[in-house]
Amino acid sequence: xxxxxxxxxxxxxxxxxxxxxxxxxxxxxxxxxxxxxxxxxxxxxxxxxxxxxxxxxxxxxxxxxxxxxxxxxxxxxxxxxxxxxxxxxxxxxxxxxxxxxxxxxxxxxxxxxxxxxxxxxxxxxxxxxxxxxxxxxxxxxxxxxxxxxxxxxxxxxxxxxxxxx
Amino acid sequence: xxxxxxxxxxxxxxxxxxxxxxxxxxxxxxxxxxxxxxxxxxxxxxxxxxxxxxxxxxxxxxxxxxxxxxxxxxxxxxxxxxxxxxxxxxxxxxxxxxxxxxxxxxxxxxxxxxxxxxxxxxxxxxxxxxxxxxxxxxxxxxxxxxxxxxxxxxxxxxxxxxxxx
DNA sequence: ACATTTTTGTAGCGTATGCTACGTTTTTTA
DNA sequence: TAAAAAACGTAGCATACGCTACAAAAATGT
Numbered sequence: 001x002x003x004x005x006x007x008x009x010x011x012x013x014x015x016x017x018x019x020x021x022x023x024x025x026x027x028x029x030x031x032x033x034x035x036x037x038x039x040x041x042x043x044x045x046x047x048x049x050x051x052x053x054x055x056x057x058x059x060x061x062x063x064x065x066x067x068x069x070x071x072x073x074x075x076x077x078x079x080x081x082x083x084x085x086x087x088x089x090x091x092x093x094x095x096x097x098x099x100x101x102x103x104x105x106x107x108x109x110x111x112x113x114x115x116x117x118x119x120x121x122x123x124x125x126x127x128x129x130x131x132x133x134x135x136x137x138x139x140x141x142x143x144x145x146x147x148x149x150x151x152x153x154x155x156x157x158x159x160x161x162x163x164x165x
Numbered sequence: 166x167x168x169x170x171x172x173x174x175x176x177x178x179x180x181x182x183x184x185x186x187x188x189x190x191x192x193x194x195x196x197x198x199x200x201x202x203x204x205x206x207x208x209x210x211x212x213x214x215x216x217x218x219x220x221x222x223x224x225x226x227x228x229x230x231x232x233x234x235x236x237x238x239x240x241x242x243x244x245x246x247x248x249x250x251x252x253x254x255x256x257x258x259x260x261x262x263x264x265x266x267x268x269x270x271x272x273x274x275x276x277x278x279x280x281x282x283x284x285x286x287x288x289x290x291x292x293x294x295x296x297x298x299x300x301x302x303x304x305x306x307x308x309x310x311x312x313x314x315x316x317x318x319x320x321x322x323x324x325x326x327x328x329x330x
Numbered sequence: 331a332c333a334t335t336t337t338t339g340t341a342g343c344g345t346a347t348g349c350t351a352c353g354t355t356t357t358t359t360a
Numbered sequence: 361t362a363a364a365a366a367a368c369g370t371a372g373c374a375t376a377c378g379c380t381a382c383a384a385a386a387a388t389g390t
Contacts, residue, residue: 026279042338042339044339045337047379108280111275114273114327115269115273121328124328125328129329152321152325154321155321157317157318157321159324163279163289164290165290172366196348197349198346206368207370209349209368212349213368218348334390335389336385339382340383341380341381341382343379345376345378346377347375349372349374352369352370355367356366357366360362360363360364
């Protein structure tokens with residue numbers, strides 16, 4: 001047992017709790033102490049299981065990114081779709097009541113990524129590229145070159161919709 | 166002289182300096198002391214001319230918003246344009262070398278607005294609505310109903326372009 | 331049973347933040 | 361010119377942040 005089973009399990013629990021806290025509260029009130037309280041431990045323990053806060057946040061963002069990707073994958077019926085079909089299906093999914101909190105966090109990540117700081121920039125760039133590939137996979141063969149366009153339009157629509165009452 | 170000419174002039178100078186600092190450095194390293202240094206004064210003086218830091222930031226954001234709006238207005242040749250023409254012209258303008266820094270700040274504002282905190286949410290919502298109206302004014306009469314769509318696509322394109330290598 | 335390692339609690343350090351107390355200089359007004 | 365107001369400098373407060381020192385408890389291995 002090289003990475004120690006029990007420790008690794010505890011790490012995952014903390015990552016899950018941190019991800020939930022971030023989705024619920026955003027980055028504003030997500031200091032070590034607040035996250036620790038949401039996880040039911042002390043901030044001291046976070047530093048025990050993770051070298052830095054950034055390590056924990058990066059892990060939590062990775063989990064959140066995976067959730068977004070999974071949600072997008074579920075939202076589009078199958079392959080061989082038209083751009084408009086994909087766009088509408090994804091927009092409905094990402095603006096649904098359950099997805100709104102995570103989408104708000106997503107655009108918070110975007111904002112933090114804009115000056116190149118880690119782990120936000122890497123998370124944002126990776127998830128964008130991954131999303132583009134997902135969309136491309138769902139598009140009809142003769143429309144695959146429009147994946148980037150669909151992605152951009154989707155992001156813009158969701159962003160505007162979340163901000164303009 | 167009700168609001169005191171000299172004081173008001175000084176306030177405007179500070180607002181301009183603060184806006185330039187925000188565009189150059191983003192919100193990350195924009196504490197009172199850093200902004201004050203960019204303005205060539207002490208943080209004490211900022212509190213003398215403004216009740217709170219938020220007051221100064223709100224004024225700076227208003228100035229920045231006006232700059233963005235003016236840039237968008239200049240970018241589109243005239244009225245009676247097609248959605249694609251407007252979209253392409255605005256995308257080129259907002260992604261130009263000079264506009265990139267301000268656009269990065271814009272998406273930082275978006276991120277901060279996502280949890281409803283002021284003055285970011287108000288600034289973001291107002292500028293989005295204003296942009297939609299500007300676009301609508303440039304569109305051909307039979308295409309004006311597509312202003313929101315053009316705006317969303319524009320925002321998405323710029324955002325993706327700024328983040329994917 | 332003992333020694334060693336793993337896990338946890340308490341307290342606090344160093345730094346940065348927005349903001350203020352207090353005093354001094356400069357300008358304005360009478 | 362004296363008094364009042366405006367403009368500014370120095371120093372520091374209170375709070376929050378990420379993180380650490382130190383030691384005690386709990387688990388583990390021999």
